[in-house]
Amino acid sequence: DEYILNGTKTWISNAQFCDLALVFAYTDPGQRPKGMSCFVVESKSPGFTSRPIEEKMGLHASPTGEIILEDCRVPAGALLGNEGEGFKICMSMLENTRLSCAAGGLGLARACLDAAVEYANNRQQFGQSVARFQMIQEQIARMVVEEEAARLLVYRAAVMKDMGVPNNRETSIAKYAAAQAANHAADEAIKILGAYGYSEEYPVARYYRDAKYYQIVEGTSNIQKWIIGQDALGIRKANR
Numbered sequence: 001d002e003y004i005l006n007g008t009k010t011w012i013s014n015a016q017f018c019d020l021a022l023v024f025a026y027t028d029p030g031q032r033p034k035g036m037s038c039f040v041v042e043s044k045s046p047g048f049t050s051r052p053i054e055e056k057m058g059l060h061a062s063p064t065g066e067i068i069l070e071d072c073r074v075p076a077g078a079l080l081g082n083e084g085e086g087f088k089i090c091m092s093m094l095e096n097t098r099l100s101c102a103a104g105g106l107g108l109a110r111a112c113l114d115a116a117v118e119y120a121n122n123r124q125q126f127g128q129s130v131a132r133f134q135m136i137q138e139q140i141a142r143m144v145v146e147e148e149a150a151r152l153l154v155y156r157a158a159v160m161k162d163m164g165v166p167n168n169r170e171t172s173i174a175k176y177a178a179a180q181a182a183n184h185a186a187d188e189a190i191k192i193l194g195a196y197g198y199s200e201e202y203p204v205a206r207y208y209r210d211a212k213y214y215q216i217v218e219g220t221s222n223i224q225k226w227i228i229g230q231d232a233l234g235i236r237k238a239n240r
């Protein structure tokens with residue numbers, strides 16, 4: 001009438017503040033993905049501890065930590081779905097969180113563009129605004145193109161999701177493109193702001209740190225390319 005959970009998982013958003021955690025654990029390790037189950041675990045359960053990750057590069061407004069389960073006893077009712085359905089539940093979650101992550105990267109790309117445009121129009125050098133320099137215009141133009149391309153890709157995936165159409169492929173494309181756009185935009189924004197890009201007086205240094213997040217979480221950029229590439233080559237269809 002109960003399960004005993006053991007293991008640790010690091011890099012968990014809100015680990016140190018959560019009341020409930022979704023824990024994916026093997027109930028039948030020999031079955032690999034099909035032996036994985038999902039549990040809703042209360043953080044006050046005996047054997048549940050967490051600790052914060054104090055120092056990270058960015059995303060300072062989003063706490064991150066580690067969860068440690070040592071003979072953590074949970075009632076049988078904590079099982080979500082049936083035994084062996086954990087991997088399926090995890091993948092269905094990823095379908096949603098990956099898309100919202102793509103939207104986050106897109107927003108960051110846009111914020112970088114807005115900051116760079118405003119600064120370029122205001123900063124005077126050699127008797128004119130730096131926006132008048134063609135190289136700055138080229139930098140801004142690429143940021144615009146990449147941000148708009150990512151926006152359309154994110155919207156396409158979102159429309160497909162709203163329509164209930166399989167969209168793993170389109171979500172991976174959108175997430176990869178948005179993460180790339182965010183990172184390039186943050187890099188360019190810092191350059192356009194010159195020394196102020198390197199200071200905390202303007203937000204672009206923070207954007208630069210936060211942009212890396214989008215290339216890591218909800219499947220790294222490599223994982224997105226893996227999904228997209230295997231689909232294109234006919235090795236493994238993403239929208240099954």
Ligand SMILES: Cc1cc2nc3c(=O)[nH]c(=O)nc-3n(C[C@H](O)[C@H](O)[C@H](O)COP(=O)(O)OP(=O)(O)OC[C@H]3O[C@@H](n4cnc5c(N)ncnc54)[C@H](O)[C@@H]3O)c2cc1C
Nearest residue numbers: 011012013014059064213216217218219220221222223226
């Ligand atoms: C701020 C933050 C918050 C997070 N919050 C959560 C959370 O709430 N819940 C949660 O579960 N996780 C969370 N994570 C963890 C995050 O999902 C993982 O860090 C991410 O999935 C990458 O896994 P990893 O760090 O183990 O990298 P690894 O898997 O060790 O990858 C290392 C490198 O190898 C590459 N690589 C790995 N596998 C392949 C492959 N098959 N083909 C090609 N290249 C490959 C990767 O792209 C990467 O470049 C968070 C991470 C961060 C930074």
